[in-house]
Amino acid sequence: MxxxxxxxxxxxxxxxxxxxxxxxxxxxxxxxxxxxxxxxxxxxxxxxxxxxxxxxxxxxxxxxxxxxxxxxSTSAPDEITELIIPLRCTIEKYAIRLLFDQLTEDDFLAWETILNKMKQACEAKDFALISEHDIAFHRALVKQANSPDLLAIWSAMVSRIRRHFRESHLQYQNPIQIYEEHLPIIEALRDGSLAEVLQTIENHIE
Missing domain, CATH: 1.10.10.10 (Winged helix-like DNA-binding domain superfamily/Winged helix DNA-binding domain)
Structure with a gap:
């Protein structure tokens, strides 16, 4: 089709x-x-x-x-995944620093739209879609920093650990928790200080 x-x-x-x-x-x-x-x-x-x-x-x-x-491309082996995850965290925190003072309601609308799709996927227990929207949400955060090089580095790393997303999602007894764990990121971006957002991202990823 x-x-x-x-x-x-x-x-x-x-x-x-x-x-x-x-x-x-x-x-x-x-x-x-x-x-x-x-x-x-x-x-x-x-x-x-x-x-x-x-x-x-x-x-x-x-x-x-x-x-x-x-x-x-194939996913990285476990030992490389363990190396990439903290590097991914560093990149997303750096992206947050770049975008934090320039946030608009359109940014929040775009992120919330992705999370609403993630919620629907969680309710349907569609793990392929959950992974897609999880990655799309974090990609949208990095993309908003408006640094093509940063986005390219992030994309290259995440492409190597995409299996990690799927495997970690399958460990949840109730997939809706995956959606709920992303909500504090939006809440911190809207109402928190930069330090609070950075800590929230770090807690979420690591």
Whole structure:
């Protein structure tokens, strides 16, 4: 089945949908991304698909091989995951420092929209969607810092620990707790000091 027609921001929409499919596990690790198949899926030529794959490769979500083409990157082993998680925390805290004094109601609306989708996924016990919205929420935080380099570093690291998100979610007896654990972040961003937000992020991640 083809995707709904893409019109505005065509290339970025393709990147976002592929990224979501990969980070949530709907497209498996090591799976080959075939330009012809993706062009058919999105009803576009191969040009935008090629550009999307290149961007995802730059983020570290996809690996390119001269003989095999584009492959979904594999998750890091446990010992590397243990190293990446505190680095991810450092990056998100740095992003918070950059964005904290520039927050608007539109920012909160965007974040709350993602969390509402996460809540629905938790209620449906759809763990692929839970992971997708969890990663999307934290990505939106980092993206709001308006530093492409910071976002690229964060994306490359998170692509390597996406299995960690899914495995940690499966440990919850009641998935709604995953949603509830994100609410203090929004509350701290809206009403707390910078120090309180940074501590909340640290507690949430580590």
């Amino acid at each position: 083809n995707e709904p027609q893409l019109v505005r921001g065509l290339g970025e929409q393709i990147v976002e949908r592929l990224r979501e499919d990969i980070l949530s596990g709907r497209i498996a690790e090591g799976e080959r991304l075939r330009e012809v198949d993706l062009a058919k899926r999105f009803s576009v030529s191969r040009g935008p698909i090629r550009e999307a794959i290149q961007k995802l490769a730059w983020e570290g979500v996809v690996e390119t091989d001269r003989n095999k083409g584009a492959l979904v």
